[in-house]
Amino acid sequence: MTAILERVTVGRCFARASNHPGGVPDAIRLMPPSDVSEGYEDVFPQHDDLLITSKQIAARGAFEDHEPGLGRLVFLFHLHGRRTVEVKGAGRHDLNLPKFVAYYHAEGVVKTSFWSQGDTETSILVGFSPQKPPPVVNSALRANSDARALISKPNCPCFWLEFPLTLEMERAARQVSAANIHPAIMREFLLAKADELLCLGSDALLASFTRSSDQSAAERIKLDLVVKIIDEDFRTTPTVGFLAERVDVQPAVLSSLFLDRFGFTISEYCARKRMDMANRLLATTNMPLKQVAYEVGYNHISNFNLAFRKTFGVTPRQAR
Structure with a gap:
């Protein structure tokens, strides 16, 4: 897991804290540029390179962050605030309403995030390799050929799919963003929450593929x-x-x-x-x-x- 954590920080304007203040094993805290912003991005590694990220950002001035792709599928649960995201091959998107996004960030492709003065963001991300998906996502891929075709291709191109943020998604994501759990059991708590969010995200993907041919x-x-x-x-x-x-x-x-x-x-x-x-x-x-x-x-x-x-x-x- 050390290797994936090192790659998460490459080329970014976020600085890595020497230790995670919560004492959670293996977790890292990244901090946005202190002259124009405050807040943090906490990254919690789980099994099989599964990463859970909690963002709490407030921008006092405009800034941008360039994040290299690691070849990972990401489920993004945007709770509130505003951020603009641009991914080569997947376009430019505004996160300005509560929403769920499933996107693929291809290996080596830069994702640029833009914050303007006064922007805030609270969001939870769950990222994993589509070649080694968690069991619940693997079940979704087996259940739907359209999802399989989109996600399971070798050298998958970048894509960005937006969905409504359901109340169930919001509830589970907020429990992660405001978790007050003892460090000794934080990993187990986050793993359970990741499974819940992956279930809800996979359900949204499957439902969208089912509806797409029916809704006029x-x-x-x-x-x-x-x-x-x-x-x-x-x-x-x-x-x-x-x-x-x-x-x-x-x-x-x-x-x-x-x-x-x-x-x-x-x-x-x-x-x-x-x-x-x-x-x-x-x-x-x-x-x-x-x-x-x-x-x-x-x-x-x-x-x-x-x-x-x-x-x-x-x-x-x-x-x-």
Whole structure:
């Protein structure tokens, strides 16, 4: 495992700490450039070169990081914040909403991450070699020929597939990002969480390949429009009836399509957008808590505090 850890740090602007502050065996902590950012990237090696990475980054200024490819398949669970990623052969992508991404980072291909001033990021990554996939991923490959064709090719080209971050994914990923586990059993805890995240990610891949031939282009266009309408004014929660009328779909059908595609209801999507914006304002401004609550659509600070704590596990004041 030492070899893979050494390769993780090659050519990057992140500096490696001499020791992991949590005392977790074999774990390493990487720190972004201190003059323009704060936070950390914790890398936890598991069996068979399986790596779990927890990112907690806050950018005070713009910076970028260049990460060489190790020929690994990565399941990325982006919880909140913003980062732009560019991979040669897979394009440029914005991580600005909660989402699950499955991507392949080919050997020697540079992945560049960009943070702008005020950007924050909380995410969990699980990476492994597609030639030696963990058992749950191997089961998914055996179950679906499309997944097998995409992932199991020798010299696989880079690819990037985005999916909704389901509530189950978010719950499991947050348990990793905020883990308060004794170092003696941290590896076993992380391995169990990695298996859970790999199960959920593999399920999303299999479901997408099954749905891709069934879901019409018209339905996708209508759902994209619904998301656009919500994003333009996420401070309010439009009724399903209003949205259904805008896209000419029965309310019950729209609710079912939205839940099937994104993994959560329309009201849950609105709530997540509001909380992510609140977290961003807390991290990047000195705005009073009452004003933050108002900016994301809450007229009463008590309701805002309750919703924020339910989402992130801490109060807005503690988060700041």
